[in-house]
Amino acid sequence: MASPTDTLRAKTNTELQFFVDNPGFYHADLVEAAQRELRRRDVAPAAALPPPAPYSPAEAEPAPTPATRRWPLLAGLLVLGAAGTGWLWHTRTPVTTPANRPGQLSPDSLRLESVRAHPLPSFDTDAIVAAQLVRVPTSEKQEAQALRQFRELGRRFWSAETQTEFLTNQAHAGQVSPMFAEQALLVRENWRAWNKAVVYSYRFGPTMQGQFERMAQAASSQQHILANMPGLLPGRKFLTDKEMLARDAEVQDWLAGLRKTSPVTGRPYRVTVLHFQ
Template sequence: MFTNSDSFTEKTDDALRFLASHPALYHPDIVRTAQQELRRRGLTLPEIAQGATPALLLEYAPEPERSNSARGLLLSGALVAALLLGAWALQSTDADAADPTLSTERPTSLPASVVEQPATTDDMMPGFEAQAQERVREAAATVPAAEWRDSIARNNYQQMVARYWTAEYQTAWLLTRTGQRSTPDPTLVGKINLIQEQWGRLTHAAEYNLKLQPVMQQRLDAMLLGYKRRNAVLGLLTYSFNGRDSLITRDIQQGDTAAYAVRYQVLAASLPRQLPLLPLRAYPDVVRTQTVPRRSPNTHPLYLLHNRAFVGDPLSDKLPAPVAELSDADIDSVLVLQPRVATQAYGPQASDGAVLIFTHPPRP
């Protein structure tokens, strides 16, 4: 878990007091940093909210020393996040070689913010059991066969994979839905609590000796890193909701990108050149979904898959053949650009909008 102390210096006294007095809602690092900033300003620490653990608020013991491998994993995750955010600021060039094993690369730069939006407008949070089980079935491909033959390790590892992907998909869905809504969801905090319970199923089980083989343990370490990234984002989202602020803030956007990058560590896949950012509220013209939308009558959007452009049949509402052949399991994320933004990014050929399709890494 990391916190940007500079961002805390910009927060108001009331905002810092709220963070410091609600440890049940936030990661300990966030609470601790808020308290340190209050002390730096010479302010008295607030009383502990009902149900909070006093030791969490009042003790500032240094973090336990991490092993070299754990420290290296954390540093690598932070570096990957920094590289991803920097990549979004760069202009794509025609010299970039297309790599079909990576997610879609854009031929020109997209707007700096992209909103994630689910395929449904229903506010009931899906369980994502089917998607998680699909990841469980694929898990064998990322583990050496000799390790996979250990039945105890294999069964324990499969359970951890299912728990990670269930919580990961639910968190991404919640951010998606939050960015889509025009008004705050009154049940948001309840959904966050449910998701945190789901993450707890992963972290609590990880405290036991699961007798995992070395590569399985590496993948589990990546899952736990993903939990830390998501837990920080959920804490920021709770604070934003309680403060009636713009729900999708830049800190949440960056945290989502860092957590999204961890997926590729869990999948043991190469990181794509760029990841779809979770947009701020000010940019509603681009949405992120997990399915390719149906074509509207008399519209001809531009489709981009593996850095190749396709257009649909102008005489029908059918999708281009390479797009139509994709299964839901192949698709990681879809960016839908409305005409105004699409034209800015891709020119007149995208006058009816553009659809960028990011696929999962191919199965070994």
Template sequence: MSTGSDSFTEKTDDALCFLASHPALYHPDIVRAAQQELRRRGLTLPEIAQGATPASLLEYAPEPERSNSARGLLLSGALVAVVLLGAWALQSTDADAADPTLSTERPISLPASVVEQPATNDDMMPNFESLAQERVREAATTVPAAEWRDSIARNNYQQMVARYWTAEYQTAWLLTRTSQRPTPDPTLLGKINLIQEQWGRLTHAAEYDLKLRPVMQQRLEAMLLGHKRRNAVLGLLTYGFNGGDSLITREIQQGDTAAYAVRYQVLATRLPKQLPLLPLRSSPDVVRSQTVPTRYPNTNPLYLLHNRPLASDPLSDGLPAPVAELSSTEIDSVLVLRPRVATQAYGPRAHDGAVLIFTHAPHP
């Protein structure tokens, strides 16, 4: 299975820690690649989540017993593999530590309208495994006893319930946290990717014949409706982060409420009289910083050094050469203009925003 090493170098620390600490949710190659990337950045590997065991989709018949000789060969092969993997891991770690060209700094790609902000503990997305398991236990009370006695249908349904509530709680948390933050979260896109992967585990499994009974199938269809609502909201949130006028728009607010209502279909309970509403929050049109934000892929903001426009290559994600050559000690201040204000000031060429850079000494 190809893990795409380049994609892992683009992931945030939070995303890598989540992948490395949840082997039950991902392929072993993905977990191993995330752990290797964390080592490359000089970070401590996270602890494996308690009770994490590989999750299977359907029940399978046990494998036939092997003979003693076959079992002995398998055991010998496993011991050799463990020794080889241990030697490879030590060699890889020593090589990374010895190579001075490897950077331990976190690569962060931000849109031109967002200034890098340090992550805090409040930005760490919970896994919500305990809450999801509570919902799994409650599922027994919402399904007829005759259906619940079907062991294959019950086990598969429980796994779908756990996947739905994990993704649902994560999405709701992200929207609530986004509405509460005073500044945009630079790790937002990484969190959205992780949540979409969690939703994907639900939708991909739903494509198989899970042998669900009628009421279970009805509740699964409600879960898939919840995914549809949440996916639309996450798409709007991504658009807002990449250069829209606000992060929590009225469309996101309404989509969140609609997705929240689906919860009650899954729980088979009546809707409350009033559903929660996310507070609307607009991002500032002008942000002051001491550093130049990294260009986000597929964007081409206008850069101005002491009001002198600088062209950049739209096919690359690099900064214009005069800007890239500036040291942090030379920069006095940076103003980041969101697209709406930037186009008013500089016309269509600033459709992706503008970055105004001022140095301590006049720049030629």
């Protein structure tokens, strides 16, 4: 049976440095052994990566940043060791055996495996807002402050809206990621950036004000949908939940007043038509 030392010597410098960079994932003896092996090869191990700084809402103002770059948690879950390939490195949880009790190393505990990543896509919110502004009369866009404020609100709205649509469309297509619940939490943080901005008063022209109100209504329902969707995924209960269906129809109608087609799917938003008898 190969010894832990033999196993470490079979690793590449990059793999050994991975152990050093992620001491929280491994037994301290393994991290020290990886450092010794790097020094034996005359390769000075780089310092372990520092833990991510805690998030401060004040640092995110005034403009939100995409969830995939704002949150160290998502980075740790989705892009650890991906190196642009769409695959992750992670460790297999070792099984406790007589040869692998606490304080002892087993070659199996050093095994690295690859799993498929499920990153959230990013969307060009500036282009989406620019297209939305085409519907606004030139006279309303002459007020520089109002235009600047509207653009910022639009960026915050579509940053959260596009990723919400991406997740809910995955659910409707039966292609839910194993990371759905975690990703939903991260997208809800984007919605909080929108919520912080709408507490202020704005002096928009009638068209901008109408669009702003539509965004606010859609944002309210989308946050409700996103909060409840993970619990309704088993058995695809969200397809028959009356409140979820009603809110989805409302969102589609409100978004149709902002643009004809979804920037996520390219499909037209559904307009609610009322029939009176």
